[in-house]
Amino acid sequence: MPQMLEGSMALARAIALCRPQVVAAYPITPQTHIVENISKLVADGKLHCELVSVESEFSAASVALGAAAAGSRAYTASSSQGILLMSEVLYNIAGLRVPLVMTCANRAVGAPLSIWNDQQDSMAVRDAGWIQIYCADNQEAVDATIQAYRIAERTELPVMICVDGFVLTHTMEQIEMPSQEQVDGFLPPYCFARALNSAKPISIGTLVSPDFFSEVRHSHHQALLNAKAEIVSADEDWAKVSGRAGGGLLGVEGDPGAKVGLLSLGSVIGTLRDALNEYPEAGPAKLIKLRTFRPFPTEALLETCAGLTDLIVLERALSPGSGGIIGTEVRAAFAGVADAPRIHNFAVGLGGRDIPLNIFPRLMEAAKTASPIPFAIFDVNLEKLPESER
Amino acid sequence: MAVQCYIEQVSNYRRRVGPVIEIRIHGRGGQGNVAAAYILASAAFEDSRFSQAFPSFGAERRGAPVTAFVRIADKPFSRRCQVIHPGYLIIQDEALLHVPGVTDGLLPGGGILVNSTRSSAELKEMTGLDMIAIPANALAKKILGRPVPNTALLAAFLTLTGMVSLDALVKGLGQRFKGEVLERNTRLVNEAAKMVPVGIWKEANHAANA
Numbered sequence: 015m016p017q018m019l020e021g022s023m024a025l026a027r028a029i030a031l032c033r034p035q036v037v038a039a040y041p042i043t044p045q046t047h048i049v050e051n052i053s054k055l056v057a058d059g060k061l062h063c064e065l066v067s068v069e070s071e072f073s074a075a076s077v078a079l080g081a082a083a084a085g086s087r088a089y090t091a092s093s094s095q096g097i098l099l100m101s102e103v104l105y106n107i108a109g110l111r112v113p114l115v116m117t118c119a120n121r122a123v124g125a126p127l128s129i130w131n132d133q134q135d136s137m138a139v140r141d142a143g144w145i146q147i148y149c150a151d152n153q154e155a156v157d158a159t160i161q162a163y164r165i166a167e168r169t170e171l172p173v174m175i176c177v178d179g180f181v182l183t184h185t186m187e188q189i190e191m192p193s194q195e196q197v198d199g200f201l202p203p204y205c206f207a208r209a210l211n212s213a214k215p216i217s218i219g220t221l222v223s224p225d226f227f228s229e230v231r232h233s234h235h236q237a238l239l240n241a242k243a244e245i246v247s248a249d250e251d252w253a254k255v256s257g258r259a260g261g262g263l264l265g266v267e268g269d270p271g272a273k274v275g276l277l278s279l280g281s282v283i284g285t286l287r288d289a290l291n292e293y294p295e296a297g298p299a300k301l302i303k304l305r306t307f308r309p310f311p312t313e314a315l316l317e318t319c320a321g322l323t324d325l326i327v328l329e330r331a332l333s334p335g336s337g338g339i340i341g342t343e344v345r346a347a348f349a350g351v352a353d354a355p356r357i358h359n360f361a362v363g364l365g366g367r368d369i370p371l372n373i374f375p376r377l378m379e380a381a382k383t384a385s386p387i388p389f390a391i392f393d394v395n396l397e398k399l400p401e402s403e404r
Numbered sequence: 405m406a407v408q409c410y411i412e413q414v415s416n417y418r419r420r421v422g423p424v425i426e427i428r429i430h431g432r433g434g435q436g437n438v439a440a441a442y443i444l445a446s447a448a449f450e451d452s453r454f455s456q457a458f459p460s461f462g463a464e465r466r467g468a469p470v471t472a473f474v475r476i477a478d479k480p481f482s483r484r485c486q487v488i489h490p491g492y493l494i495i496q497d498e499a500l501l502h503v504p505g506v507t508d509g510l511l512p513g514g515g516i517l518v519n520s521t522r523s524s525a526e527l528k529e530m531t532g533l534d535m536i537a538i539p540a541n542a543l544a545k546k547i548l549g550r551p552v553p554n555t556a557l558l559a560a561f562l563t564l565t566g567m568v569s570l571d572a573l574v575k576g577l578g579q580r581f582k583g584e585v586l587e588r589n590t591r592l593v594n595e596a597a598k599m600v601p602v603g604i605w606k607e608a609n610h611a612a613n614a
Contacts, residue, residue: 018446018455018579151482181484185458186442188449250406258413259406267414284482287414368486 016190021152021182024189025117026051028156029089030061031197032115032163036081036088038066038074042096043129044179045119049091071096075103075116082107082114083218085209087163089114093179094121097135101142104172108143109234110218113166113206115159119179120280120330122365130366131179133280133330137339143234145173145241146308147260150283152182153189154260158305160197161248161260167204168248169241176307178281178330180366196255238309245306261303263311266318269298274381275319275355277302277344278328282362282369286328289374296375304340312347319348322355324381328392332361337389356381360392367393425567426487427474430506431496434466439580440494440554441472444568447558447576448476451568456481469503476567492605494561495519496540496553501531515605517561519553536564538599547592548585555589556596563597564605570597 019027025048029037037056039049055061064081068074074090081088092100097118107114118136122128136146145165149155155177162173177183210216222230246262253259265283268276268290276286276299283303290299302318304311319325327341336342341359348354358381363369373392380387396404427444431437438459445457453476460471473487489509498520500506507516516535520527524537538560540553548555555577562568570593577589 016449018442018449020442178484180458185456185484186445187456188454246406253406253409257409259409261410262406265410265414267411281484285484288481288483368488370485370488371483 016188018186019152019189019191020047020184020186021155021177022047022119022184023051024152024156024191025159025177025183026055027191028159030055031192031194032089032160032201033087033198033203034061034063034089035086036064036066036078037090038068038077038081038088039090039092040068040071040074040096042071042093044121044131044183045091045093045096045117047183048117048119052089071099072103075100075107078114078116079103079107079110079112082112082206083110083210085204085206085211087204089116091117091119093119094123094129094135097139098123101139104139104142104144106219107172109230111170111208111234111237112172113163113170113204114172115162115166116172116174117155117159118174118176119183120176121179126365128365131181131330132364132366133176133178134332134364136174136176137331139174140308140339143171143238144308145169145171145238145245145306146176147173147245147306148176148279148304149178149182149260150265150281150303150305152177152185152187153258155182156189156191157252157256157258158260160192160200161245161252163201163204164248164251165241165244167206168244169237170206170208171237171241176280181281190256190258192256200252200255242306242309242311245309261305263306263314264318265303265305266300267303268301270300272298272300273321273323274298274378275300275302275322275325276328276374276377277304277315277325277340279304279307279340280330282328282330285369285371286374289371292371293375296378299374299378307340310343310347315344315347316351319355324386325355325357326377326381327357327359328377329359329361330363332364332389332391341389356386358383358387359389360387361389362392364391369393422477422479424475424477424481424483425492426490427476427492427494428487428490428509429472429474429494429496430500430503431470431472432466432500433468433470435496436552436554437470437496438472440496440558441474443554443573443576443580444474444558444561445476446579447562447568447573448474450572450575453478453568454480469500469506490514492561492565493517494557496557498522498527498537501527507531507533515564517557517564519557536560536600538596540596543596543599544592547595548588555592559593559596560600563600563602566603566606570594
């Protein structure tokens with residue numbers, strides 16, 4: 015039965031349903047409510063797990079790494095600078111191929127200091143070797159979190175569930191919480207094959223010389239590519255249990271015959287979905303939700319975009335000096351493809367800037383240019399800047 | 405199967421959503437501003453409507469002016485944008501009327517409900533705007549023993565608009581409060597409802613609904 019829940023509360027309950035044995039986290043806005051709620055579940059005796067209060071995000075990730083390496087189902091969560099402080103450990107977790115799940119409550123990265131939502135933090139660690147799944151709403155966040163443990167444990171890769179800070183974490187909405195039976199059936203107790211065990215000692219994290227490093231990297235890259243099948247099957251199987259699906263690698267909606275596609279990720283999908291209905295005069299569009307960013311779903315993307323003349327890529331982060339991050343990857347995916355759509359790339363909603371419904375007709379208008387727009391911050395107001403910086 | 409399932413899910417949104425009523429609640433940090441929004445959204449849900457509530461995002465502190473937002477609709481909606489043009493304002497503290505921007509963006513014909521001991525006429529003279537006042541603090545102090553304006557304001561708001569039933573409000577309150585506290589809040593709902601005219605802000609004849 016659906017109920018009204020704040021996003022963070024729903025996420026905490028979803029984590030509890032997954033029966034983690036160790037949770038370690040350090041509070042940072044807007045992730046704090048998730049861990050506060052987990053902590054309350056533990057204090058109330060509703061969740062039996064080791065909750066480790068640490069002094070920094072570096073330690074939070076390290077404790078989770080140690081716990082998972084020892085065979086526990088572990089969890090952590092962070093945002094923004096917290097993700098960056100974790101970044102060394104995030105690379106280690108992935109490189110050591112330790113299955114772990116974390117939530118990134120997406121927030122801008124300073125400077126300038128901002129506590130508001132964009133996705134620069136998870137994009138900053140996109141090359142750490144984690145699976146990254148982005149959620150359009152809190153229901154998706156709950157379902158993806160449960161799926162994440164199965165994906166992590168079957169692929170021996172860590173999974174980061176990216177949930178827009180405030181916009182999702184602090185919003186109360188209708189959410190259907192799965193039952194413990196449903197989650198237990200989907201997520202049986204886990205036995206990590208390489209778990210640290212004092213009876214059978216092994217070393218992990220040892221020095222790898224140049225004659226094996228390339229092979230380790232290849233293996234890790236291949237593991238991420240192979241994980242696509244697990245991501246899709248977790249979504250399929252969870253749909254059988256719950257009746258809900260997140261869209262696997264890519265979710266597609268809107269007008270299937272449209273010539274213009276709009277690709278984005280995270281909570282902006284909801285605004286665009288309503289906007290498609292509110293502004294029919296702006297023209298038909300296909301709405302493509304990039305649910306899985308790592309591994310990058312090249313084949314699914316090409317298939318989805320067949321027949322499009324224009325593809326507008328909308329993202330919540332950028333690589334200064336280059337431009338869009340996702341835009342660049344989407345363009346690379348189309349390299350050498352005949353009849354590829356014209357690709358326009360925009361960053362929007364940086365540092366909490368509102369993304370209004372009328373962004374949709376404005377984007378549709380912008381895409382009518384003679385030559386495609388390589389990259390622009392769509393909602394920038396240049397008049398706020400001195401002439402030389404425009 | 406998952407693809408089909410996803411398509412069915414999102415097709416729920418394929419129809420024009422229709423009116424989404426937007427409400428902005430002004431208060432002070434510590435006054436239960438977000439709680440008011442969450443309770444109103446829960447009440448709407450209890451009445452089988454679709455709703456969403458969220459705070460103004462930021463680093464809030466006790467005593468500082470804060471805002472929270474509620475959206476209510478008959479059909480599923482999925483927008484995440486800010487509420488710029490609310491149809492209604494609920495103001496938890498009369499002094500907030502002096503804060504610049506508090507009534508900004510209100511749709512023409514929109515309703516303003518204020519927690520105040522002044523009369524609506526006095527407030528109109530003071531601000532130049534039509535609004536309805538109820539002494540929510542005094543009422544709460546009498547019944548709950550504490551000057552917390554939320555329950556009385558929400559009961560008055562729902563009586564004025566008929567948007568959601570008072571029974572649903574009590575169910576919403578029941579998710580936060582139990583026992584005697586809930587019982588006193590229920591009494592407060594009934595008392596506050598008597599203080600405002602029934603249905604004068606009814607959605608059907610309300611310009612803010614356009």
